[in-house]
Amino acid sequence: MPELIALYRTFADVITKSDLDRQAQERGTRFPVPKIKEGRPQNIIVERSEAQAFFMGVQTTVLDVNNKPIIRADGMVLKDWNEGSIIHRMENLPKDPRIDNPLKITNDARKAGLDFRLINPDAADDPGSKVNTAVDNIYRIWEAWKEQKGTQLVFCDLSTPKLGKKAVPNVVPEADDAADDEELPAVSMDELLAGNAAFSVYDDIKEKLIERGVPEHEIRFIHEATTDLQKAKLFDDMNRGHSRILLGSTAKMGAGTNVQRRLVALHHMDAPWRPSDLEQREGRILRQGNMFYEQDPEGFEVEILRYATKQTYDSRMWQTIEYKAAGIEQFRKGDSLVRVIEDVASEAANAAEMKAAATGNPLIFMQVQLSAELKKVEALFANYKRNQHSLESRVAWLADADKRADRAITRWNQEIALRDKESTEDFRFQTKDRTYGEKDRESLLGDVMYAMKKAIEGRGIGFRDKPAEIVVGRYRGFEIEVYALRDEIQFTLTGSDSYEPENLRYRAEDKFSINGFIQRIDNFMSNFEVWRQGAEKAREKERREYANAANELGKPFPHQQRLEALRQDVRDVMTELKLMQADDNYISHWQPRSLAIENAGQQPERSRMRA
Numbered sequence: 160m161p162e163l164i165a166l167y168r169t170f171a172d173v174i175t176k177s178d179l180d181r182q183a184q185e186r187g188t189r190f191p192v193p194k195i196k197e198g199r200p201q202n203i204i205v206e207r208s209e210a211q212a213f214f215m216g217v218q219t220t221v222l223d224v225n226n227k228p229i230i231r232a233d234g235m236v237l238k239d240w241n242e243g244s245i246i247h248r249m250e251n252l253p254k255d256p257r258i259d260n261p262l263k264i265t266n267d268a269r270k271a272g273l274d275f276r277l278i279n280p281d282a283a284d285d286p287g288s289k290v291n292t293a294v295d296n297i298y299r300i301w302e303a304w305k306e307q308k309g310t311q312l313v314f315c316d317l318s319t320p321k322l323g324k325k326a327v328p329n330v331v332p333e334a335d336d337a338a339d340d341e342e343l344p345a346v347s348m349d350e351l352l353a354g355n356a357a358f359s360v361y362d363d364i365k366e367k368l369i370e371r372g373v374p375e376h377e378i379r380f381i382h383e384a385t386t387d388l389q390k391a392k393l394f395d396d397m398n399r400g401h402s403r404i405l406l407g408s409t410a411k412m413g414a415g416t417n418v419q420r421r422l423v424a425l426h427h428m429d430a431p432w433r434p435s436d437l438e439q440r441e442g443r444i445l446r447q448g449n450m451f452y453e454q455d456p457e458g459f460e461v462e463i464l465r466y467a468t469k470q471t472y473d474s475r476m477w478q479t480i481e482y483k484a485a486g487i488e489q490f491r492k493g494d495s496l497v498r499v500i501e502d503v504a505s506e507a508a509n510a511a512e513m514k515a516a517a518t519g520n521p522l523i524f525m526q527v528q529l530s531a532e533l534k535k536v537e538a539l540f541a542n543y544k545r546n547q548h549s550l551e552s553r554v555a556w557l558a559d560a561d562k563r564a565d566r567a568i569t570r571w572n573q574e575i576a577l578r579d580k581e582s583t584e585d586f587r588f589q590t591k592d593r594t595y596g597e598k599d600r601e602s603l604l605g606d607v608m609y610a611m612k613k614a615i616e617g618r619g620i621g622f623r624d625k626p627a628e629i630v631v632g633r634y635r636g637f638e639i640e641v642y643a644l645r646d647e648i649q650f651t652l653t654g655s656d657s658y659e660p661e662n663l664r665y666r667a668e669d670k671f672s673i674n675g676f677i678q679r680i681d682n683f684m685s686n687f688e689v690w691r692q693g694a695e696k697a698r699e700k701e702r703r704e705y706a707n708a709a710n711e712l713g714k715p716f717p718h719q720q721r722l723e724a725l726r727q728d729v730r731d732v733m734t735e736l737k738l739m740q741a742d743d744n745y746i747s748h749w750q751p752r753s754l755a756i757e758n759a760g761q762q763p764e765r766s767r768m769r770a
Contacts, residue, residue, distance in 0.1 A: 193452045193461045200463035208285040216246035272471035280357035289466040300424045308400025309423035320361035320380045381407030413439035424462040430476035434484035526732045533725040550712045557705035564698035571691035573655040581636030590632035604673040618643030724753040
């Protein structure tokens with residue numbers, strides 16, 4: 160992850176809401192958006208109905224032919240989940256995913272958590288359901304803000320309104336009308352699905368609010384607006400307070416929905432999958448432009464209500480959002496030691512998560528959480544071991560810093576001595592046949608060009624071809640040769656060592672002149688002192704690095720106590736779950752040791768929980 164974060168930071172600069180709040184606080188002000196009542200969104204948790212419980216899964220003892228409990232090999236009573244339930248389906252998946260699959264089961268579990276009538280339209284209307292609780296809150300807020308015409312948003316992704324035939328325009332253009340497609344009414348997938356649904360949460364909420372006295376024209380669905388003009392009119396009605404309750408999905412009522420002028424509350428009937436969707440939802444109300452905030456910046460507060468049904472898939476949905484958001488925030492900040500962030504893109508649950516959601520057993524949730532946490536710390540430990548191994552190799556290499564520096568300095572001293580000894584006041588370039596002076600440069604060009612042509616004749620075409628090396632001459636004590644490889648010509652210099660200077664490489668598009676050629680050789684030789692100085696600087700740098708690396712080598716894993724505690728916790732929580740499964744009356748008082756370490760920051764008293 161650190162490498163990916165570094166790459167991300169080359170083109171992205173991340174500014175979060177917390178950054179804006181902090182900057183405003185440093186200036187002695189606050190970011191000009193409404194405050195949330197109680198400082199954070201309210202979690203409204205309702206009890207599940209018997210129908211929801213049975214649909215999620217009820218565990219019963221398996222009996223034999225004599226109507227006696229079946230005992231497993233480990234001595235525990237065999238139990239199973241009721242057939243057709245979410246957990247039973249998850250544990251007995253068919254080979255053909257078209258019949259049933261985890262994603263379909265997950266969606267059914269989500270629908271059941273919202274309202275069981277989405278699964279069975281003939282089911283009874285549970286008075287304590289999420290929908291009825293939301294209706295109570297929507298009406299309460301509507302009544303409280305009646306005089307000021309405060310408005311509310313209600314988000315629901317798992318249902319759509321039954322808008323009748325208007326929702327699905329029956330428009331079939333003729334073949335010659337294809338060019339006029341842009342003028343046809345837009346048809347969304349939400350509207351198509353709404354036409355097939357037998358029950359609608361949207362319509363149920365609207366009917367119950369109307370029964371309590373809310374005027375029908377004040378309750379609107381975002382699905383009613385199918386064109387930009389209709390949306391603009393709907394948004395204007397909300398901002399003027401003519402319409403006061405707007406229901407919609409994240410896709411239709413997220414980005415671009417500017418109805419914040421009178422907003423006082425926002426309701427989440429269900430949880431979206433992505434943190435960005437949640438941000439878009441709540442971004443409709445937590446933004447600038449609210450008239451009530453402008454009138455009373457310190458006193459005005461908005462309500463954000465998140466609804467969930469106990470022991471259904473709702474809890475896992477909100478946990479998923481939190482987990483995904485934490486991973487994304489961790490990546491954006493780039494301040495974590497974790498090299499790996501677990502993939503959080505999957506939308507399908509597994510059997511263990513469904514059991515945790517259905518039973519409401521805190522130990523099952525804890526087991527899932529502890530296993531996930533152990534996986535993270537194990538990843539940190541694996542990274543620690545890799546770093547220690549790398550440090551061992553690095554320390555061994557850095558220990559030879561003086562030898563490398565001495566070799567490099569000796570080599571450059573030899574090259575400098577050779578260069579200075581053979582340098583003369585007047586220009587001199589020796590070839591096999593003659594010595595060229597300042598006035599003979601033009602003739603020298605002919606000899607050099609001849610060597611270059613011979614090199615081209617013997618050049619290497621393929622990667623494995625060895626090109627012919629042609630002697631050019633001697634200049635300032637260094638032997639000069641040339642070879643050609645594909646479309647390039649490379650000159651080499653040999654003193655106490657051999658070199659292939661980058662500035663003596665000529666490509667097809669380059670121009671060659673004898674003065675430029677000599678100047679390039681002089682430039683290369685003038686760097687000898689610089690490189691000698693660089694070798695000395697490298698020695699000092701590697702000495703410092705060696706001291707730091709040797710200090711880090713052998714350091715203990717900083718999270719060792721937590722790692723050991725988590726490993727023990729995962730074993731202990733499984734023991735507790737087995738005891739609870741064997742005895743329905745068993746009450747566990749077990750607490751994870753890793754939590755004590757995290758909270759206290761020290762090693763707790765070592766004690767094994769009594770089984």
